[in-house]
Amino acid sequence: MKRAIAAIPAVLLLAGCAPANTATDDFELRVGALTTQNVLTLCQASGGLDGPIEEVGGSVTASDPFPAFAPASEALAAGHIDVGSSGATGVLSALAGGRDLVVVAVERNDNDTQGIVAGSGTGIASIEDLAGRTVAINEGGTGDYLLRKALVEHGMTIDDVEPVSLAPADAATAFSSGQVDAWATWDQYLVSAQVDLGATLVASAADIGAQNPSVHVVSREFADEHPLGVGALYRALEGCADEVAADPSILADAYREAGVSDAVAEEIIAHRAPSIAPADEDFAAEFAELAEFYADQGLTDELVDTSAATADVRTWVEG
Template structure:
């Protein structure tokens, strides 16, 4: 039976030292899911993590969902949760303050769940057309990265536009009311802008080489103490993702329950739904490239060391 773990607001703490391998047959995997309907959110809500975790002697508890990774990262740093989700950019930013985070699973799709849209009537139809216009982003996160990457790939820079830092909900309001001309965004926000507001798709992330998949991350303390628990988490995510691939209506229904329109839910699943892949050597190289890009753009103070921030956990067991 799942228990609800209520996580209070916490301050971002310095990273904890990795724990020694003190694995037991009795542990809680404390899940800090997001309000976004990613694989971890769906899997925790459906109970899909319970069986694999119980097979290795653990149980699953859940916090109230987090609206973004930043507060989830604070909870991870403070030891209130063990696993959370983010775009790769969010984890990279968090690593600057807490190096004891490990990406253990990566969502793979056609790289068309993130992108840039422009308001109808703005005259913006291409990346080059963004010059001189206002663009909503979430500074240091997915939107900021998408905009900078798109501009860079087209020989432009962030100085060529007027970037406006807004949280997703505020960006949606600003975009719908004409306060900004374009929006670098993701997931239901990207689809809703097109379906509900008639926005023009300027480009998907894959069109300009952006690499910011959704990832699932655990604290190093939990990873060191319960490697078979992390392996069970991974196996549960794979199974849940496979279920959604077989029946995408699961994802559509989750979005409807979260409040999006039927048209938006249907449009979301018209794209390939994600599968789960390991944070293997290929992903580790991509993540290191992302760190280099952040440093080149002045988004971080130097290149963040990502060498210990990924792990292929498919063979992890207690030892």
């Protein structure tokens, strides 16, 4: 998937003011990819980040993949990595915890790669059927949000079910062994549950109006110090997403290498490949709405101000 992507010299306007330095400089982009094969993960693994970053004077290194965004956000806060990925919910939780992050790219698809599944022998076929049942979630993250959003859309509350907080790998084990009745999850976990375990899709994110796209974030420090690096990162992600859209086998092969079955890999690429979009005013509005939902649900102690946590690439100007 390696390709040379021309980086346009640009300055990223953050919170309404442009960083003063527009020159190329010597820097290192330290990537904290996830085990999920999103565009950043694929782009880093293929070397697709290298050319654009090198064109603006930087180099690329990578940590071991993170199983979830929570530990990646800790690494961002500690200054060990510069860029990571998450669902928008994970970034919101990180902001609530005092992390200073900037969303610089959004993955857009048909909103069908997240959802709630039920075990094949549970008799659960609708959101209403979840009443009184155990549902695996990652507390405060995608699963927690999906479950709460689905319940609200159907006139229910979190008190109507029994949520079980588990990390993704532990949730997979609990679900496959019947220790939980349902699971709110995403990407390969969602597809594997259906294809390998015969789980019932109770609702997709699109069915319940969920707004939790995958996003790519940088630390505020990196954005301020290396705006050209942020611009090159965005261009690289665009190029890598275009390549996957043109050749979905790239994504299937990556998931096979990560250990999923051939059937799961093929089902994953049956979904529309994501495209890279800017964290524009539409996303900023979605993110603010997500923050309101979290506050209403008591997932954050107060309403998180997201107004300075997005950067719209259309505000770039040539240096």
